[in-house]
Amino acid sequence: MKRALKLTVNDEDYEVLADTHRTLLEVLRDSLGLTGSKEGCGFGACGACTVLLDGKANLACLTLAFSAQGKQITTIEGLAVNGKLHPIQDAAVRYGAIQCGFCTPGWIMSAKALLDEKPKPTELEVKTAISGNLCRCTGYVKIIESIIAASEGK
Amino acid sequence: MDYAVLGKRTPKIDGVAKATGSARFSRDMILPRMLYGWILRSPYAHARILNIDTSRAAALPGVKAVITGRDTAGVKFGVFRETRDQYALPIDIVRYIGDEVAAVAAVDEDAAQEALELINVDYEVLPAVFDPLEAMRLGAPLVHEGVDRNISAHVLIQFGDIEEGFREADHVREDHFETANISHSTMEPYAATASYDPSGYLDVWVPNQGPFMRRRALSNTLKLPLDNVRIHKVHIGGAFGGRSEMMSCEFCASLLSMKTGRPVQIAYTREETFTCTRQKHPFIVDIKTGMKWDGTLTARQYRVIADGGAYLNTGPITISDSFAIALASYRFAHVRYEASRIYTNKGVRGAMKGQGSQQLRFAEDSQLDMMANDLGLDPIEIRLKNAVEPNEMLLNKSRVTSCGLKETIRESAAAMKWEKPSQKTTRDGRGKGAGISAMISGFSMGIRTSSSSFIKFNEDGQITLLSGTVDNGQGNETMVAIIAAEELGIPVEDIRVVNADTTLTPQDPGSYSMAATFVSGNAARLAAADAKRQLLEIAAEKLEANPADLDIRDKRIFVKGSPGKGIGLKDVVWAGLASGRPVLGKGHYQPDLAFMDTVHGKIEGQVTGAYTFGATVAEVEVDRETGRVDVTKVAAAHDCGRAINRMAVEGQIDGSVVIGQGQVFSEEMRWDGGQCLNASYTSYGLATALETPQVLPIIVESDDPNGPFGAKEAAETINIAIVPSLANAVFHAVGVRIQSLPISPEKVLGALESCKAL
Numbered sequence: 001m002k003r004a005l006k007l008t009v010n011d012e013d014y015e016v017l018a019d020t021h022r023t024l025l026e027v028l029r030d031s032l033g034l035t036g037s038k039e040g041c042g043f044g045a046c047g048a049c050t051v052l053l054d055g056k057a058n059l060a061c062l063t064l065a066f067s068a069q070g071k072q073i074t075t076i077e078g079l080a081v082n083g084k085l086h087p088i089q090d091a092a093v094r095y096g097a098i099q100c101g102f103c104t105p106g107w108i109m110s111a112k113a114l115l116d117e118k119p120k121p122t123e124l125e126v127k128t129a130i131s132g133n134l135c136r137c138t139g140y141v142k143i144i145e146s147i148i149a150a151s152e153g154k
Numbered sequence: 155m156d157y158a159v160l161g162k163r164t165p166k167i168d169g170v171a172k173a174t175g176s177a178r179f180s181r182d183m184i185l186p187r188m189l190y191g192w193i194l195r196s197p198y199a200h201a202r203i204l205n206i207d208t209s210r211a212a213a214l215p216g217v218k219a220v221i222t223g224r225d226t227a228g229v230k231f232g233v234f235r236e237t238r239d240q241y242a243l244p245i246d247i248v249r250y251i252g253d254e255v256a257a258v259a260a261v262d263e264d265a266a267q268e269a270l271e272l273i274n275v276d277y278e279v280l281p282a283v284f285d286p287l288e289a290m291r292l293g294a295p296l297v298h299e300g301v302d303r304n305i306s307a308h309v310l311i312q313f314g315d316i317e318e319g320f321r322e323a324d325h326v327r328e329d330h331f332e333t334a335n336i337s338h339s340t341m342e343p344y345a346a347t348a349s350y351d352p353s354g355y356l357d358v359w360v361p362n363q364g365p366f367m368r369r370r371a372l373s374n375t376l377k378l379p380l381d382n383v384r385i386h387k388v389h390i391g392g393a394f395g396g397r398s399e400m401m402s403c404e405f406c407a408s409l410l411s412m413k414t415g416r417p418v419q420i421a422y423t424r425e426e427t428f429t430c431t432r433q434k435h436p437f438i439v440d441i442k443t444g445m446k447w448d449g450t451l452t453a454r455q456y457r458v459i460a461d462g463g464a465y466l467n468t469g470p471i472t473i474s475d476s477f478a479i480a481l482a483s484y485r486f487a488h489v490r491y492e493a494s495r496i497y498t499n500k501g502v503r504g505a506m507k508g509q510g511s512q513q514l515r516f517a518e519d520s521q522l523d524m525m526a527n528d529l530g531l532d533p534i535e536i537r538l539k540n541a542v543e544p545n546e547m548l549l550n551k552s553r554v555t556s557c558g559l560k561e562t563i564r565e566s567a568a569a570m571k572w573e574k575p576s577q578k579t580t581r582d583g584r585g586k587g588a589g590i591s592a593m594i595s596g597f598s599m600g601i602r603t604s605s606s607s608f609i610k611f612n613e614d615g616q617i618t619l620l621s622g623t624v625d626n627g628q629g630n631e632t633m634v635a636i637i638a639a640e641e642l643g644i645p646v647e648d649i650r651v652v653n654a655d656t657t658l659t660p661q662d663p664g665s666y667s668m669a670a671t672f673v674s675g676n677a678a679r680l681a682a683a684d685a686k687r688q689l690l691e692i693a694a695e696k697l698e699a700n701p702a703d704l705d706i707r708d709k710r711i712f713v714k715g716s717p718g719k720g721i722g723l724k725d726v727v728w729a730g731l732a733s734g735r736p737v738l739g740k741g742h743y744q745p746d747l748a749f750m751d752t753v754h755g756k757i758e759g760q761v762t763g764a765y766t767f768g769a770t771v772a773e774v775e776v777d778r779e780t781g782r783v784d785v786t787k788v789a790a791a792h793d794c795g796r797a798i799n800r801m802a803v804e805g806q807i808d809g810s811v812v813i814g815q816g817q818v819f820s821e822e823m824r825w826d827g828g829q830c831l832n833a834s835y836t837s838y839g840l841a842t843a844l845e846t847p848q849v850l851p852i853i854v855e856s857d858d859p860n861g862p863f864g865a866k867e868a869a870e871t872i873n874i875a876i877v878p879s880l881a882n883a884v885f886h887a888v889g890v891r892i893q894s895l896p897i898s899p900e901k902v903l904g905a906l907e908s909c910k911a912l
Contacts (some may be wrong), residue, residue: 005425019264035182036175040341041424045835046473048341076175085173093169096801100171102179102341102391127843131221134835136341136392137627138805138842139812 007035024068025049028032028075036105038074040134047133050073050106057113057129067136076105079112087150088112097147099137107133111147116122120151155436158707160640160863163801166632167651168389168625177389179479181345181421183359188347189218189259192419193402194273195430196248196255197826199499200282200295202391203246203255203275204465209271211258216265217414220273222256226409227377229717232467233367234753237307239298240465242375242405242504247280249297249464250499251828252430253576255405284827286461291554297464297497306462307470307495309755311477312550319453319488323444327525331441331517332894334460334822336434337833338506339840342391343427346404349417354378356412359388360404361397364655364664365624369656371400376408387655391624395505396432399467400591413729427835432504432824435460435472435495437513444488445525451486454518460510463502469495471617472503474752476510480518481548482765483559484540489549499828507729507813508667510871516895519591519878524891532574533590533882534567544856552748556856556866558793562769566590567787569850570771571666573650577889583775584784584888592768592873605674606660607681609638611689613731615709615724616648619681622662623674624654628801628869630670634678636798637862641682642689643706644723662767667870671798672763675862676743685739693726694734747859764858767793768871770811772847772879776888778906782898783884784817785852788876791852795866800853806868807851814876816841820834822896824889839896 005018009032026036028051035081040048040063047098053073079086087109091097107130112136114121114135115128121129129139135143208220223245232238243254255275260266281295288294289304297304301685320326336704346360356378364369365385373380390397403420409417422430437460444453462469468761473493481489507514526536538843542548544557570588578586608620619638625631635649653659662677663669690701693711697704697719705714712720730737773787790807799804820839832838857864877895885891890905 010448029186033184034175035178035184036768038179038342041835043424043834043836046424077185078198080174085170089170089173089908092173093165095465096805097803098161098166098169098172098391099629100341101168101177101389104172105175108173116730126451126845127782131844134339134341134842136339136394136813136840137809137884139808139810139841139849140846141812141849142801143842144846 005065007065007073009073010075018065019092021064022065023061024051024063024065027065028060034075034077038102038105042104047110048103048106050109050133052109052113055113057110057118076108079108086112088115088147091146091150095142095149097138097142103135105141107135115151123148138141157640158643159636161797161800162269164479164632164646164799165635166629167635167646174209177611178341179363179389179391180347180359181419182385183347183388184350185347185417188417188419189261189410189414190263190266191257191259191407192270193254193406193420194252194256194270196253198248198277198279198282199251199710200297201248201277202280203244203248204278205276206256208256209273210274210459211269214265214269216261217258217269217678219259219260219410220269220415220539221409221413223307227375229375229377230373231371232314232418233399236753237466237470240467242402244401250501252426252501254402257410258411259902276373279847282499282828284498284500286459286498289496289498292396297381297499301497304497305494306466306497307473307753309493310475311491311755311757312489312575314488316453316455316488316490319486320444322452324447325529326442326444327521327528328440328442329521329524330893331439331520333437333513333516334895335436336506336817336821337394337428337823337838338393338394338432339838340392340396342402343422344403344422344431345419345421347417347419348404348407348411350408350411350415351570352415354382357386358384358404358408359386361390361393363393363397363624363626363666364624364662365654365656365793366661367664368400372404372408380672384657385655387653388653390624393665394507397626398505399432400590401431420568424835425833427831428823429501433460433463433495433501434506435510435513439514439517441521442519443521443525447529447822448525449539450892451484453488453585454486456491460494460495461498463498463500465502468504468804471754472510474755476514478550478757478761479511479749480514482542482554483548485542489868497818500825501830502877508874512874516873516877516881519894523589523882523885524802527566534563537563537590550761551758551759554677554765556764556795556858557767558854559767561854562767562791564791564853565769565854566769566791569852570773572771572785577887581866583778585778585882585887586773587769587887589879589886590771591878591882603663603673604744605662605677606742607634607677608660609681609685611685611737613727616650619649619651619678621651621653621674621678622659623670623763624665624769625667628806630665630674632802633671633675633724633798637675637678638682640863641679642686646708653819667867672861673743673745675765675798675865677741680741680743681739682741684741685737688725688735688737688739689723692730696721696726696729724763730775734866764795764866766795766866766871768875770872770875770879772876774880774883774885776884776902778888781807781903781906783897783902785847785880789850790872790876791853791854792868792872793854793856794868795858795861796855796864797853798863798865802867803853804851807872808849810873811849811876812841812846814873815845815847815880818877818880818895826882
C-alpha cells in the first residue's frame with residue numbers, strides 16, 4: 001500500500017507516495033532520481049549503496065525508506081558544494097582511486113563518515129571503515145591512499 | 155624523450171563524474187514511460203520445454219508484453235559462425251539452471267516479478283552431466299545433440315619432436331593441476347536499457363567491451379539492419395572479459411521494447427550476474443616437462459580439459475590463445491599441447507583476463523618452481539635462463555618485438571630483496587616465504603584488428619576526439635586523450651572524448667587484451683598527427699615558414715629553434731575555418747597480423763602486434779594452526795612498453811594483484827550438480843580492503859616499435875603472474891605445494907598434516 005513519505009535528502013525536503021516495503025535505495029533511485037547510489041548486490045554485502053543517516057554510514061538497500069523519515073540523509077550527490085568537490089572526492093580523482101566507478105559513491109560515503117568522526121585515522125582504521133565496500137578494479141590500494149591523503153589535506 | 159603530457163600521473167577524464175555520482179551506468183538510464191523487464195529461468199539443469207502458457211501472465215494488470223523463444227527469429231549468437239550454439243531465448247531445450255525461458259515487461263518491477271510466477275511451463279526433465287570427465291565418457295548424457303562426448307572444442311598443436319625433447323632431458327616431471335571456477339564479479343550487476351523507436355531505430359545502453367561487436371550480435375538475432383541498432387556510450391562497471399558477449403538481457407529488453415513501443419530495462423540480480431552471464435573456465439592440466447641439469451627446458455607436453463558449461467561461443471579462444479601465448483614466455487624446442495573444452499549442464503564459461511592463460515601459467519610456473527627445487531636451482535636463475543628475448547622468433551613463427559621479461563624478473567626480485575628461498579618463521583610462529591613467477595600476455599587480434607579515430611578542432615582551439623574505444627574502468631578514454639594531447643601539444647583538459655557509440659564513432663575492435671592501447675591508441679595518434687599536419691600547413695602560411703620547421707607546444711605553433719616566432723593555436727584554427735580548411739584529423743590503424751584460427755588451433759604466424767611481459771614476487775605468511783595465508787607484500791613489474799599514464803598503469807597492477815589474491819586463496823564458484831551454491835558476495839570470497847597487501851608497482855618500458863609512443867598493454871599480465879607467485883610463496887613459506895585452486899585454509903592445513911604424518 002502506498003503512503004506519503006517525507007525524506008530530507010542532501011538538505012532538501014521531498015514528499016513522495018511509496019509502498020511501505022520500499023527500501024531507501026529504491027526510493028532514492030527510482031522516485032527521487034538520485035542514481036548515484038548503486039545497487040551492487042541488494043543484500044548488504046557490497047556497500048555500493050552506502051549513504052549517511054544523521055552522519056553515520058548506512059546501507060540503503062537494507063534500510064526501509066519509511067525508517068529514514070526524520071533523519072538527515074546524505075547521498076553522493078550531496079557532497080560537492082557549489083560545484084566544488086569534497087576533499088575525499090577530489091583526492092579520489094587525483095590519486096587514481098577510481099577505475100570503473102561503480103563502487104566509488106559507496107566507499108566515498110563510508111570514508112566521509114569515518115573522517116567526520118575521526119579526522120586523522122590510521123591506515124588500519126581506513127581499511128576497516130571501507131572493508132564493507134567491495135571493489136573489483138583497484139585492489140583498494142589507491143582508495144586507501146586517497147582517503148589518507150584527504151585526511152591529511154593533501 | 156621529453157614528453158609534455160605522456161607518462162605523467164593524469165587523473166581520469168571521467169573521474170569527476172564518477173566521484174560525484176553523476177556518471178550514468180546502464181541501470182541509471184531511466185527513460186520516460188519505461189517498462190521493467192524480468193526473465194523467467196529454468197529450474198532444471200537440462201530439460202525439454204514442452205509447452206509454455208503465458209496467458210495468465212499476459213492478463214495481469216500492468217503487464218505489457220510476454221515473450222518466449224517462439225517470439226524470436228530463432229537465430230543463435232556467438233563470435234564465430236561455427237561456435238554459435240546459444241539462443242538468446244531458448245526455443246526447445248534449456249541446458250543449465252538459469253537458462254532463459256521467457257521474459258516479461260510491466261509497468262513496475264512488482265508486476266513483472268508476479269507475472270513470472272504466472273507463466274506455466276511444462277518441462278520434460280532430461281539427464282544432465284556436470285563433471286567434465288564424466289561428460290567425456292561414452293554414453294554420458296549429451297548437452298548438445300550430436301556433439302560427441304560433449305567435446306565442444308578440441309585442439310592439438312605440436313612443434314618439434316616431443317619424444318626427442320624428453321630424451322634430451324636430464325630431469326622429467328609430470329604433474330597435475332586444477333584451477334577454480336571464478337566469477338568476474340564486476341561490481342555493476344548486468345543490466346540493459348533498450349528503446350525502440352517506431353521509425354525502426356533501436357537504442358541500447360548495456361555494459362560491453364566492444365560496442366561494434368555487440369551491435370552485430372543484436373542486429374543478427376533481432377533481424378534488424380545493422381545501422382538501425384545503436385549501442386550508446388554508457389559508463390561500465392567493470393568487465394574483465396566477462397562483457398565480451400551478447401547476453402539474453404539486452405536481447406530481451408530490445409525485443410520487449412519492439413513489442414511494446416516503450417523503453418524497457420532489465421537489471422539482473424547479483425545472483426543472475428554470477429550464474430547467468432559468464433564465468434572463468436576451470437582447467438584440469440596435466441603437464442610434463444623436461445629439463446637439463448642446469449635448468450634449460452627441453453620439452454613440454456600438456457593435456458588440458460576445460461569445463462565450458464552449457465554453451466561454446468568464445469570457448470575455443472580460451473583453449474587456443476592461452477597456448478599461443480605460452481610460447482612467448484620460456485623457450486623450448488619441443489612441445490605438444492592438447493586441449494578439450496567440454497560441455498556440462500552448468501553456467502557458461504567465457505573470457506576472463508587473459509583467457510586461459512592464468513590457468514595454464516599456474517600449472518607451468520608452479521611446476522617450474524618444483525623442478526628448480528628438485529635440482530637445487532634458484533627460482534630466479536631458472537627463469538632468467540629460459541626467458542625469451544627481444545626480437546626472438548617463436549616456434550609458431552610469431553616474432554617477439556620489444557621484450558622486457560628479464561628486466562621485470564630482475565626488478566621485482568630486487569624490489570623484494572630476493573634471497574635464496576628459505577622458510578622463515580615470524581615472531582608469532584607463522585611461516586613466511588616468497589615466491590616468484592614471470593609471465594607474458596598478448597593476444598591474437600586476427601578477428602578484430604582495426605580502429606579509426608577522428609579529431610575535430612573547434613573554433614576555440616579545443617578538440618573533440620572521436621574514438622570507438624570503450625572504457626570499462628581501465629582508463630581508455632583518458633589514454634586516447636593523452637596520446638592526442640601529446641601529439642598535438644595541447645593539454646588533456648582541452649580534449650573532449652566522444653567514444654564507444656556505434657552511431658557516432660568510427661569502428662573499433664573493442665577493449666580486449668592489448669587491443670585498446672595498441673590499436674585504438676595508435677588510431678588516435680594517427681588522427682592527431684593528421685590534424686597536426688593540417689595545422690602546421692595553415693600556420694606555415696601565416697608564419698611564412700616551411701611546415702617541416704614548425705612544431706606545437708602549449709597551444710602555440712612556433713618555428714623550431716626560435717620559439718619566439720610563433721602563433722597561437724586558436725588563431726590557426728580560425729584561419730583554417732576562414733579559408734575553408736577546417737582542421738579535421740583522421741587516423742586508422744591495423745596491425746599486420748596472421749589470422750589465428752582458434753577454433754582449429756591454427757596459431758602459426760604473427761598472432762599479436764606485441765607481447766607484454768611481467769613478473770611478480772610475492773611474500774606471504776602462513777598460519778600453521780589455521781591454514782590461513784596472508785599476503786604481506788608484492789612487487790609487480792610490468793613491461794607495458796611505455797606508460798601512457800603512470801597512475802593508470804599502477805592502478806592496473808594494484809588491481810591485478812588483489813584480484814589474483816582472491817582468485818588464489820578464496821574465490822570459487824562451488825556447485826552441487828547444476829546448482830551453484832554460492833552465487834552471492836557473502837559466500838563467494840572476494841578480497842576486501844583489509845586483505846590488501848603492500849604493493850610495489852614497477853613499470854618497465856621496453857619501447858615497442860609499433861605501439862603508440864612505444865606502449866603495449868597494462869591490464870592482464872600481472873593478474874596472470876600473481877597466481878603462481880602466490881602458490882610458490884606458500885611452498886617457500888611452509889613447504890607445502892597446493893596444486894589446486896583455491897589454496898584454501900582447508901587444503902593448506904590438510905597438506906601440513908600430511909607432512910607431519912610422514
